[in-house]
Amino acid sequence: MGEVRVEHLVKTYGPARALDDVSLTFPDGGFFGLLGPSGSGKTTLLRAIAGFVAPDTGRVIIGGDPVENVPVEKREIGMVFQNYALFPNMTVAENVGFGLEVRKVSGADRARRVAEALELVQLGHLGERKPHQLSGGQRQRVAMARAIVTQPRVLLLDEPLSALDKALRVDMQIELKRIQREIGITTIFVTHDQEEALTLSDQIGILKDGRLVRHGPPRAVYDDPQDAFTARFLGEANLFNGTPEAGGLRLADGALIAGCTGSTAAVRPENIEVSLQEPDRPNKLQAHLVQQVFGGAMGTCILDWQGESLKVIGRDQDLQGLPEQGPVWLSWDSSKTIALNG
Amino acid sequence: MSSLSARQDRIRAFTLLSPAYLWLTVAVFLPLSAMVFFSFLSDVPFGDREWHGTLENYQEFFQTSTYATLLWKSLKLGLMVTGISVLIGFPCAYVLAKVIKGRSREALFLLVILPFWSNSLVRIFSWAIVLRGNGVLDFAANAVLPWDVRINLMFSPTAIVIGLVHSYLPYVILTSYLALQAIDDSLIEAARSLGAKRRTILTRLILPLAAPGILAGAVLIFVPVVGSFMEPRLLGGRRGTYYGTVIEDQFVAVFNWPLGAALSFILLAVVLVILGAFSPVLRRART
Numbered sequence: 001m002g003e004v005r006v007e008h009l010v011k012t013y014g015p016a017r018a019l020d021d022v023s024l025t026f027p028d029g030g031f032f033g034l035l036g037p038s039g040s041g042k043t044t045l046l047r048a049i050a051g052f053v054a055p056d057t058g059r060v061i062i063g064g065d066p067v068e069n070v071p072v073e074k075r076e077i078g079m080v081f082q083n084y085a086l087f088p089n090m091t092v093a094e095n096v097g098f099g100l101e102v103r104k105v106s107g108a109d110r111a112r113r114v115a116e117a118l119e120l121v122q123l124g125h126l127g128e129r130k131p132h133q134l135s136g137g138q139r140q141r142v143a144m145a146r147a148i149v150t151q152p153r154v155l156l157l158d159e160p161l162s163a164l165d166k167a168l169r170v171d172m173q174i175e176l177k178r179i180q181r182e183i184g185i186t187t188i189f190v191t192h193d194q195e196e197a198l199t200l201s202d203q204i205g206i207l208k209d210g211r212l213v214r215h216g217p218p219r220a221v222y223d224d225p226q227d228a229f230t231a232r233f234l235g236e237a238n239l240f241n242g243t244p245e246a247g248g249l250r251l252a253d254g255a256l257i258a259g260c261t262g263s264t265a266a267v268r269p270e271n272i273e274v275s276l277q278e279p280d281r282p283n284k285l286q287a288h289l290v291q292q293v294f295g296g297a298m299g300t301c302i303l304d305w306q307g308e309s310l311k312v313i314g315r316d317q318d319l320q321g322l323p324e325q326g327p328v329w330l331s332w333d334s335s336k337t338i339a340l341n342g
Numbered sequence: 343m344s345s346l347s348a349r350q351d352r353i354r355a356f357t358l359l360s361p362a363y364l365w366l367t368v369a370v371f372l373p374l375s376a377m378v379f380f381s382f383l384s385d386v387p388f389g390d391r392e393w394h395g396t397l398e399n400y401q402e403f404f405q406t407s408t409y410a411t412l413l414w415k416s417l418k419l420g421l422m423v424t425g426i427s428v429l430i431g432f433p434c435a436y437v438l439a440k441v442i443k444g445r446s447r448e449a450l451f452l453l454v455i456l457p458f459w460s461n462s463l464v465r466i467f468s469w470a471i472v473l474r475g476n477g478v479l480d481f482a483a484n485a486v487l488p489w490d491v492r493i494n495l496m497f498s499p500t501a502i503v504i505g506l507v508h509s510y511l512p513y514v515i516l517t518s519y520l521a522l523q524a525i526d527d528s529l530i531e532a533a534r535s536l537g538a539k540r541r542t543i544l545t546r547l548i549l550p551l552a553a554p555g556i557l558a559g560a561v562l563i564f565v566p567v568v569g570s571f572m573e574p575r576l577l578g579g580r581r582g583t584y585y586g587t588v589i590e591d592q593f594v595a596v597f598n599w600p601l602g603a604a605l606s607f608i609l610l611a612v613v614l615v616i617l618g619a620f621s622p623v624l625r626r627a628r629t
Contacts, residue, residue, distance in 0.1 A: 052531060072534040085532035089550045098546075099536035150536065 002063025002153050003028040004049060004186055009058035011044055011210075018044040019055065020210035026154075026203075029184045031177070033201030033218075035194060037233070041210040042190045043158060049188065050156050051075050063153045078147030078185075079156040083163065084139045086131035092118070092142050093127035099150035117149040118142075120179060137168050144176070148183060155180070157189035161196060173199050194234050198222065206230055228264060228340050237266040237338070238310045252306055255285040262339035269313040271336035274301055274322060275329050284331040292324060303330070381603035399604035409588070409605065413612065416585035419499075420568040423506045424560050427514045430507070432556060435518035436548070440527070454515050457508060466576045469505045470496060473577070497579030505573040510566070514559030521555020522548070557623070565613055569606075585609060 004026040011019040018041045026032045034042040047053040049060055051072035060067050067075050086095050093114050094101075100110045118124045121141035131139060140160065147155060160176070161169045177200055180187050191197050197204050198218045205215035206229075214221055214230045225231035228239055241264050242251040249260040257265045278284065287305040299319040301312040312330065322328065380386065381400070385393040403409045434454070438447060457465060472478040475494035483491045495501045525548065533543045549556075571586035578584075585605070592602030 050535060052534075072531075073537050073539060076537075077535055079532065079535040081528045081532055083526065083528055085526065085528040087529060087533070087547060089547070098533070098538070102536060102538045102542055146532075146536070156535075 002186060003061075004063075004154050004188065005059075005061040006045070006049065007059040007061070009045065009048060009060070010056045011041075011048060011053060012056055017041075017210045019048065019058075022058075022207075022210070022212050024205055024212055024215060026186060026188050028186055030202045031180055031187045031200055032189070033197035033204040034188065034190045034207065035197045035204055035234070036192070036207035038192060039209075040207040042192075042207045044210075045207070046156055046158055046188060046190045049154070050077055050079055076150075076153045077156055078150065078152035078154070080140075080143045080147050080158065080160045082159045084131075084143040086139055086142055086146075088131055090130075091127065092123065092129050092131065092134070095131065095142055096127075096146045096149050099146065103150065113149055114145075117145040120148075120182065121145045121175075136164050137172060140164065140172055141175070144179060148179070148185065153186070155185045155187040157187065159190055159192070162191070162193070169196070176200060198234070204234075206233060208233075223338075225266070225338060226341060228266070231266040231338060231340060236269050236311060238269060238272070238312075239340070240265045240267070251285065253285065256282075257337055258282040259334050260337050260339050262341050264340040266338040266340050267332055267336060268338075269300075269311045272310075272312045272314075272330050272332045274303075274312055274314065274319065275331065276322070278329050279331040281331045282334055283337060284329055287328060287330050289322065289325055289328045292319065292322065303328070305330075377603040377606065380600050381607055383600045386597070386599045399601045400608070402601060403605065403608055409585070409608075412583065412585045412588055413609065416568045416570075416609075417612070417616075419502070419506070419570075419574075419584060420564045423503055423510065423567045424514075424564045426503065426507050427511050427563050428556060428560055431511050431514035431559065432518050432552075435515045435522055438515070439519050439522035440525075440530075454512055457512055462509065462572065465509060466505055466573055469501070469508065469577060473501050473504065496577070497581060499578065499581065501577040502574050502582060505577045506567055506570060509573065510563040513562040514556065517555045517559035517562065518552055519555075521552040521558075525551050557620075561617065565617075568613060569609055 005024070007023050009019045009022045010017070020041070022041070022045060034045060036042045044053055048055050049062070051067070051070065055068070058068075062075060062077075087098065090098065093111075096117055097110050097114045100113060105113070114127070115124065118127055121144050123138060123141050123145065126134065126138065126142075131142065134142065140163075143160075157176075161172050164172060173196060189200065201218055203216060204218050204221055206213050206221070208229055214226060221230065222234055225234060225237070228237075231237040231239070240249070240251055240257060242249040242257070244250075244261070244263055245256070248256050248258040249262070249265050250256055273279070274289070285305065287303040287310060289301060290304050290309075291302040293300040293302070294316070297316060298313055299316045301314070301319065301322070303310040303312065310330070382395050382397065383393045384396045384398065385391050387393050438450060438454070442450065470477075473494075474480075474496035475492065477493075477496070479495070480491070480493040483493055495504070529547060529551075530543055533547055538546070569586045569589070571584065571590040574582035574584045575587050575590075576582075589602050589605045589609070592598045592605065
């Protein structure tokens with residue numbers, strides 16, 4: 001167990017900077033989600049911690065020990081791969097026991113620990129199966145059991161749920177969280193699915209073009225994204241550009257977003273109200289309703305404001321009074337305005 | 343409707359398969375049947391020669407120990423050439439499949455395939471030039487080494503093995519390469535993350551997973567080498583008498599086709615028995 005720290009990591013592939021001076025601490029026992037679009041460097045960062053990628057400069061510290069010069073097989077890590085990478089020539093029990101086998105753990109002890117690990121992932125009865133006889137979710141569990149049975153100092157997950165279908169993925173998210181809590185292992189996982197990151201992590205880090213743009217607890221980052229990229233990448237956001245004034249942000253159509261200090265304001269789609277009459281609130285503007293999308297309990301409105309597309313999500317019963325198309329008022333509570341820099 | 347489309351499928355399959363099977367019938371089955379027929383005759387049924395049905399040709403194999411000794415010698419040669427080819431070919435395939443990336447892989451692959459593109463006689467005679475006394479190898483060794491060396495490998499079993507390995511090495515490289523290519527790199531990474539060293543990864547993961555490919559290559563080499571006659575004759579000289587050369591003699595020199603045919607079918611039977619004995623291993627390796 002232990003804290004994992006990276007300091008000033010740089011990795012270049014030719015002219016491309018996969019990691020550009022990344023420093024980050026992954027707290028002991030925490031569940032840390034690395035998030036970013038493809039090519040943002042999140043997988044490179046994970047592989048640098050694992051040891052598959054040698055950084056050009058910078059340090060990787062696992063449990064207090066610098067490991068830049070330690071090969072993968074001696075780093076005491078557990079890793080779950082995107083395709084699970086189960087050994088097809090071995091049974092489930094042999095797969096899980098492989099890490100113990102190479103550590104020369106004796107037969108009886110090994111069998112007991114394999115059984116415990118399989119029990120933890122609720123696959124105690126499938127030890128004699130071969131990987132190709134398992135379903136996707138079961139393979140995922142075997143990969144988990146195999147990664148944790150050696151009691152590694154850190155668990156690394158590379159898009160562990162991306163190969164599963166939606167319903168199974170939600171089940172496995174809960175399962176993953178339960179297992180991680182039960183053994184209390186420092187866990188770092190990479191995903192491009194922001195919802196998954198928000199659900200699972202105690203802390204998230206957002207990468208873009210090899211740089212860490214933002215990190216912190218999911219709610220804090222969601223509520224205060226600080227820049228347009230994070231606001232748009234984590235959840236959805238309507239962005240308003242304008243000129244800052246003493247009282248707030250003046251928009252192109254003359255409307256004023258009160259109290260906004262930045263040059264851009266972001267408002268989450270779920271925080272905007274749509275009405276036909278002009279509301280009695282400070283933050284309001286006129287837009288044109290283009291389309292309503294029915295989505296069961298929640299509905300989505302697509303609107304046009306000054307040539308830009310806006311999105312509002314609301315309860316279906318609140319949206320029923322609105323016409324299919326036409327001019328409407330948008331308004332929101334001042335506390336829901338997110339000021340962004342740049 | 344469905345029975346109609348099923349019938350159409352059958353017709354389509356038959357149309358696609360028939361050229362290949364027609365060819366196999368004409369080119370393999372008919373000549374082979376003729377040879378089976380010949381092997382039970384007392385003499386070739388050409389011209390006005392006298393002939394009658396007999397088992398003598400098969401009996402001859404068992405009456406003198408010469409044939410059995412030569413067959414054993416050929417089987418040993420087959421094992422040796424196969425073994426050496428696997429030992430050289432597998433590491434080569436591993437490097438091609440797992441170490442080298444990009445365009446240099448294509449170039450190196452071309453070098454592997456090259457023996458296939460050259461005429462086998464040319465290949466053998468060029469080895470003769472290299473291996474004989476005062477040959478290229480002798481000359482090169484003397485140019486490099488300060489003391490006087492005499493290398494004359496020509497007309498020795500070593501020369502035969504060198505020539506055969508050179509001819510058949512590409513088979514095991516190609517089949518191993520394909521098997522190794524199919525092994526996902528993430529499996530190797532997973533094993534490393536679990537603490538496995540290179541040696542363990544090789545013995546527990548790569549060799550078991552590549553076994554079907556290695557075995558397929560071994561079979562492709564073993565079978566023709568046991569029956570080979572050109573390399574033993576040209577590179578082995580007087581000592582190059584093997585089972586294959588004896589069969590060739592029956593057809594070309596002695597003109598005793600029935601005996602040659604009988605010896606061929608005994609070889610075929612022995613090879614099939616050996617492959618049959620190995621088939622459980624082959625089947626296990628596949629799953």
